[in-house]
Amino acid sequence: MRYGILLLGAPYSNQAAHSALRFARTIIARGHQLDSVFFYHEGVHNAARLAAPPQDEPHLVDGWAELQREHGVKLDVCIAAALRRGLMDEEQAGRHGKEGHSVERPFELTGLGQLVDLGLRCDRLVTFAP
Amino acid sequence: MRYGILLLGAPYSNQAAHSALRFARTIIARGHQLDSVFFYHEGVHNAARLAAPPQDEPHLVDGWAELQREHGVKLDVCIAAALRRGLMDEEQAGRHGKEGHSVERPFELTGLGQLVDLGLRCDRLVTFAP
Amino acid sequence: MHLHTLNQSPAQSQVYRQALAAMADDDCLLLIEEAVQGALPHLIGPFEGLAGRLYVLEEDLVARGLLERCDDNARVVDVEGFVSLTEQADKVLSWY
Amino acid sequence: MHLHTLNQSPAQSQVYRQALAAMADDDCLLLIEEAVQGALPHLIGPFEGLAGRLYVLEEDLVARGLLERCDDNARVVDVEGFVSLTEQADKVLSWY
Amino acid sequence: MNVNKANEGMNDSNIAHTSITPPSATGELLVILGHAPHGSSLLREGLDMALVAAAFGRRVSLLFMGQGCWALQPGQGEGALGQKGTQSTLEMLEMYDIDNIMVEAESLERLGLESSDLVLSVSVVDAASVQQAIASHTLVMNF
Amino acid sequence: MNVNKANEGMNDSNIAHTSITPPSATGELLVILGHAPHGSSLLREGLDMALVAAAFGRRVSLLFMGQGCWALQPGQGEGALGQKGTQSTLEMLEMYDIDNIMVEAESLERLGLESSDLVLSVSVVDAASVQQAIASHTLVMNF
Numbered sequence: 032m033r034y035g036i037l038l039l040g041a042p043y044s045n046q047a048a049h050s051a052l053r054f055a056r057t058i059i060a061r062g063h064q065l066d067s068v069f070f071y072h073e074g075v076h077n078a079a080r081l082a083a084p085p086q087d088e089p090h091l092v093d094g095w096a097e098l099q100r101e102h103g104v105k106l107d108v109c110i111a112a113a114l115r116r117g118l119m120d121e122e123q124a125g126r127h128g129k130e131g132h133s134v135e136r137p138f139e140l141t142g143l144g145q146l147v148d149l150g151l152r153c154d155r156l157v158t159f160a161p
Numbered sequence: 162m163r164y165g166i167l168l169l170g171a172p173y174s175n176q177a178a179h180s181a182l183r184f185a186r187t188i189i190a191r192g193h194q195l196d197s198v199f200f201y202h203e204g205v206h207n208a209a210r211l212a213a214p215p216q217d218e219p220h221l222v223d224g225w226a227e228l229q230r231e232h233g234v235k236l237d238v239c240i241a242a243a244l245r246r247g248l249m250d251e252e253q254a255g256r257h258g259k260e261g262h263s264v265e266r267p268f269e270l271t272g273l274g275q276l277v278d279l280g281l282r283c284d285r286l287v288t289f290a291p
Numbered sequence: 292m293h294l295h296t297l298n299q300s301p302a303q304s305q306v307y308r309q310a311l312a313a314m315a316d317d318d319c320l321l322l323i324e325e326a327v328q329g330a331l332p333h334l335i336g337p338f339e340g341l342a343g344r345l346y347v348l349e350e351d352l353v354a355r356g357l358l359e360r361c362d363d364n365a366r367v368v369d370v371e372g373f374v375s376l377t378e379q380a381d382k383v384l385s386w387y
Numbered sequence: 388m389h390l391h392t393l394n395q396s397p398a399q400s401q402v403y404r405q406a407l408a409a410m411a412d413d414d415c416l417l418l419i420e421e422a423v424q425g426a427l428p429h430l431i432g433p434f435e436g437l438a439g440r441l442y443v444l445e446e447d448l449v450a451r452g453l454l455e456r457c458d459d460n461a462r463v464v465d466v467e468g469f470v471s472l473t474e475q476a477d478k479v480l481s482w483y
Numbered sequence: 484m485n486v487n488k489a490n491e492g493m494n495d496s497n498i499a500h501t502s503i504t505p506p507s508a509t510g511e512l513l514v515i516l517g518h519a520p521h522g523s524s525l526l527r528e529g530l531d532m533a534l535v536a537a538a539f540g541r542r543v544s545l546l547f548m549g550q551g552c553w554a555l556q557p558g559q560g561e562g563a564l565g566q567k568g569t570q571s572t573l574e575m576l577e578m579y580d581i582d583n584i585m586v587e588a589e590s591l592e593r594l595g596l597e598s599s600d601l602v603l604s605v606s607v608v609d610a611a612s613v614q615q616a617i618a619s620h621t622l623v624m625n626f
Numbered sequence: 627m628n629v630n631k632a633n634e635g636m637n638d639s640n641i642a643h644t645s646i647t648p649p650s651a652t653g654e655l656l657v658i659l660g661h662a663p664h665g666s667s668l669l670r671e672g673l674d675m676a677l678v679a680a681a682f683g684r685r686v687s688l689l690f691m692g693q694g695c696w697a698l699q700p701g702q703g704e705g706a707l708g709q710k711g712t713q714s715t716l717e718m719l720e721m722y723d724i725d726n727i728m729v730e731a732e733s734l735e736r737l738g739l740e741s742s743d744l745v746l747s748v749s750v751v752d753a754a755s756v757q758q759a760i761a762s763h764t765l766v767m768n769f
Binding site for chain 2: 654655667668671674675678679681682684764765767768
Binding site: 041042043044072073076079080081082083084085092111115116117118119123124129131132133 | 171173202212218245246259
């Protein structure tokens with residue numbers, strides 16, 4: 032089956048991101064395809080490239096990136112939700128006249144249309160929230 | 162009177178940051194001294210220097226910076242809570258071997274001891290939470 | 292006197308129970324954010340014992356279109372009144 | 388069959404009411420995160436009508452030290468079982 | 484909410500994909516709004532999602548439940564410091580042809596809201612109708 | 627939690643300040659823990675705060691209420707993906723001389739927890755004692 036995940040919770044503040052990553056890995060382990068994880072609402076904080084959790088805690092940002100690298104899972108971040116929360120890539124930083132960036136590949140800033148598309152294209156869309 | 166504010170809520174996800182900034186401005190307008198705002202838990206996201214909310218919405222990060230500039234309010238961010246959530250200044254980025262930074266002055270990364278100190282030093286400590 | 296703030300609706304969250312348990316006889320409760328719902332006649336039930344010590348934040352009522360619907364037993368204060376309450380209170384506790 | 392997940396404790400949040408209202412007669416409810424509290428004998432009340440359709444996530448029970456205290460009427464599934472439930476369900480709704 | 488802004492990052496392949504898929508006659512997407520406006524941004528972000536889906540030609544229905552019902556209270560304004568409310572977004576629903584708008588009866592009653600005094604023209608529905616609505620839409624999303 | 631890590635950013639002036647202030651005989655800081663472990667990080671961050679205060683020589687008391695009582699349930703482990711729980715932090719309380727630990731009786735009862743079956747040696751207190759504890763501490767913080 033084709034799955035999509037919608038993540039609305041920020042990492043390290045509540046369990047949503049942990050639950051979602053655990054679920055994502057299990058989907059794949061059972062032979063399903065995970066097309067994309069869409070990060071929306073507080074979930075955009077999962078794309079923070081400068082996250083540096085203590086070494087004895089799960090590194091969620093790296094966990095998502097690994098899903099992309101090893102299983103081709105797309106990591107789509109809602110651009111409107113991200114910008115207001117301080118998450119932007121180099122292109123957006125340029126547009127907004129800011130130096131530096133807080134989001135980088137494999138996370139991609141994109142529009143909500145991608146979420147609509149994901150939900151309707153996949154067999155199952157599962158939401159994890161705060 | 163001397164006030165301190167503890168902010169535990171992330172901007173744009175819930176009302177806590179809006180309530181806290183409104184309260185902060187009112188304290189000062191009434192002639193009190195606001196020593197410091199301490200950002201902890203999700204509240205550390207208020208220090209995201211790349212925040213770019215739409216122009217018709219309040220810019221909370223700038224709002225905090227203005228308090229510092231105009232009234233000398235210290236903006237202290239819990240370093241442990243910040244690092245795991247992707248918020249670090251240049252010094253921490255250097256230590257963690259990362260390029261770029263997501264927090265800059267007037268926000269300062271500091272330890273929880275500052276919060277203890279703030280709470281005991283001030284006449285009133287008021288918490289705003291998600 | 293201690294001031295207790297509550298920011299969750301009593302129709303949604305049970306955290307108001309903690310606030311009530313922690314309130315001494317002369318403590319005040321200020322409803323802010325979603326908790327302003329607790330000042331409506333339909334939802335004021337849990338706070339009925341607080342006559343004269345129940346406050347509700349005007350700006351948060353106004354934003355939600357609820358100012359006119361407020362129960363007479365809740366005292367409406369604006370954010371200046373909120374600060375004034377914190378001046379009078381020895382401590383401020385936040386329930387959320 | 389639709390699968391409904393709930394992640395808030397029924398001792399704290401009223402959101403379970405929405406989940407129950409939205410559940411058709413053959414729908415299933417899976418308790419995850421703080422909602423696993425709802426599988427304890429003391430707190431299972433709201434879910435008593437769901438015999439055979441009430442599931443609870445084992446890993447979240449174990450993390451909280453609650454696996455042994457689970458009510459017999461809640462069916463314990465691990466995260467593989469969670470995925471399996473989503474395979475069987477036409478849709479997955481998340482209440483939070 | 485500004486649909487254009489929300490779509491800034493949309494790539495061309497996605498626009499092409501949605502434009503070749505004809506909207507189905509009955510609801511494709513049901514957005515359930517269960518959180519209060521002002522207190523969190525979930526409701527607004529759920530509405531944004533609904534508007535974007537409608538802008539892409541999807542047939543969208545809305546269902547207000549629980550705390551989400553407060554979005555229908557008349558006379559709302561901006562929040563603290565001018566924090567945007569949801570009223571302006573609700574006014575855009577008609578323009579986007581979102582006209583299947585439901586609110587659950589028991590939620591209204593628990594909150595003390597009168598169905599005759601809501602900002603939108605909505606269908607007050609019982610739990611059975613909620614279940615039917617869920618069954619009759621391709622995709623259901625909770626906000 | 628690692629106190630050293632939490633204090634990384636502490637500057638010298640602050641350390642000097644706390645070292646010249648003698649700890650008072652009775653409680654200076656009351657930390658109220660009202661959120662469940664695992665589901666959110668509030669409880670853990672509240673405990674971190676308490677440990678840091680104790681490390682700086684402050685006299686700290688803890689009060690578990692509402693969902694916070696679940697921190698006292700025996701047999702807890704790590705969360706999803708090895709997410710850290712609070713048990714290891716609780717075990718450090720004694721080392722930091724935090725020995726005034728209270729739990730509210732009605733909360734325990736509502737959740738079905740037995741006071742005889744908790745991980746820490748705690749005083750089960752009624753609402754009046756909660757109010758006294760609040761009155762008798764210089765600073766009260768809710769987590």
